[in-house]
Amino acid sequence: MTQSKSLKAESILPLPDQDALIQSEKLIKLIKASIHMKGGAIGFDEFMKLALYEPGLGYYSAGSRKFGADGDFVTAPELSPIFSQCLANQCEQILNELDTGTILELGAGTGAMARDILLELEKQNSLPDQYMILEISADLKQRQQCNLRETIPHLFDRVVWLDTLPKEEITGVILANEVLDSLPVKRFKKTSSGFKEMKIGLDDDQFVWVDSHAEGDLLKNIEELENDLSTLFPDNYISEVNTQLGKWLNSLKGILNKGVMIFIDYGYSAGEYYHPERMDGSLLCHYRHRVHSDPFYNVGLQDITCSVNFTAVADCADSIGFHVNGYTNQTYFLFGCGLEKLLANKNELDNKSQTQIAQQIQILTLPEEMGERFKVMALTTEYDNVLKGFAIMDQRVRL
Ligand SMILES: C[S@@+](CC[C@H](N)C(=O)[O-])C[C@H]1O[C@@H](n2cnc3c(N)ncnc32)[C@H](O)[C@@H]1O
Structure with a gap:
């Protein structure tokens, strides 16, 4: 996502329309019922899953615009086809x-990345056998199908939509841009009486944070973190952890018999992620290009995300037999993938288009925009070659 204004939710966020509020109310009712059913509180991971993915009601499952200027945020493939052309390389x-x-x-x-990758690979006479899209949101699947049928009708038959991971193993490439940051996470807090899991409960029928003793996978994860970082979190330190990451990566490992998986997302190494000064974690909500940190606001109408701990991704990947082939920031990756050459090909465009492209490149590559905030990680299986995206600068030592 490109940078947006940071605000307190209750200040001047635009008001949703009546239909959106009705949908949000239905989802809130459903989450409250789940809280009652679970004895008074649910984990933040459960809340995030319902708020984002509850069929027909969650943010990604229902029909709000989400992407682009009239939506809530802009991702790199939406910003410029050049991003996807580099990935195609x-x-x-x-x-x-x-x-x-x-x-x-x-x-x-919206299917923008699929469209631009396929068009670039067609130009290079290197189309894949198939372009599969695993989309868990029925609304987005429909939008992707309309988009691709209209913009690349001659390649449409090559695209296959899946609701779950493929049954058969594949050889090739798995791509995930801004997916890791959308996976549900647990929240924890360090207190003088030990680690707490920050759950969601109800007070006067309103969502509130409720502290309960951290246990199980969460406690194990936090204790391992303190151990690996060789430091103790200060009191009142709040952060997040994805306790399901290993399981999720393992399911992907199970279907890739040979090839490369590429993750692009905003995030850091564990040392930066859990820096003592980052006292409130990295939980953020996006609504109409405003950013705030209140997940209870407009439930189901706003995106909820957390930065990615790339050290955890590398550790989990390593433990299940993936090789961490490369890690770098978005700028180095795009230049490694031939950004300069792609730009040289645009020289014949008119001035207005060239200015527009220059602005897009700035957002994609300037360190204070997406260039340094976004990282790229490649995990490989049965594939040992140096990938061009990491040839300029491989930062695996930072993990
Ligand atoms: C922030 S959007 C990014 C969309 C797109 N990749 C882009 O860059 O514009 C997050 C996407 O991740 C998808 N997603 C979340 N969890 C997923 C999972 N477990 N498997 C596959 N997709 C998932 C959501 O449905 C949504 O399409």
Whole structure:
């Protein structure tokens, strides 16, 4: 997501329309019922799952615009086709070296990345056997199908939509842009009486944070973090952890028999993520290009995200047999994938288009925009080559 204004939720966020408020009310009722059913509180991961993915009501499952200028945020593929053209160059190297292959994109948004990757690979005579899209949101799946049928009718038959991971193993590339940050996380707090899980309960029928003793996978994860970071979290320190990451990666490992998985997302190494000064974690909500940190506001109408701990991704990947092939920031990755050459090809465009492209490139690559905040990680299985996206600068030592 590109940078948006940061606000307190109750200040001047635009008001949703009546239909949106009715949908939000239905979802709130459903979450409250779940809280009652679970004895008075649910984990933040459960809340996030319902708020984002409850069929027909959750933010990603229901029909709000989400992406683009009239939505809530802008992602890199929405901002500029050049982002996807660079990724296509990376895919071309892999598909070429594997001799054949499939591309599987997880969570494809509006389908912009699929469209621009396929068009670029067609130009390079390197189309994949199939372009699979795993989309858990029925609304987004429909939008992707309309978009691709209209913009690339001649390639439409190559695209296959899945609701779950493919039954058969694939050889090729798995791509996920801004998917990791959408996976549900647990929240924790360090207190003088130990670690607490910050759950969601109800007070006077309103959502409130409720502290309960951290236990199970969450406690194990936090204790491992303190151990690995060789430091104790200060009192009142709040942060997040994805306790399901290993399980999720393992399911992807199970379907990739040979090839490369590429994650692009905002995030840090564990040392930066859990820096003692980052006292309130990285939970953020996006609503109409405003950013705030109140997940109880406009439930189901706003995105909820957390930055990615790339050290955890690398550790989980390593423990299940993936090789961490490369890690770098978005700027180095895009330049490694031939950004400069792609730009040189745009020289014949008129001045207005060139200015527009220059602005897009600035947002994609300037450190204070997406360039440094966004990282790229490649996990490989049965594939040992140096990937072009990491050839300029590989920052695995930072993990
Ligand atoms: C912030 S959007 C990014 C969309 C798109 N990749 C882009 O860059 O514009 C997050 C996407 O991740 C998808 N998603 C979340 N959890 C997922 C999962 N477990 N498997 C596949 N997709 C998932 C959502 O449905 C949504 O399409």
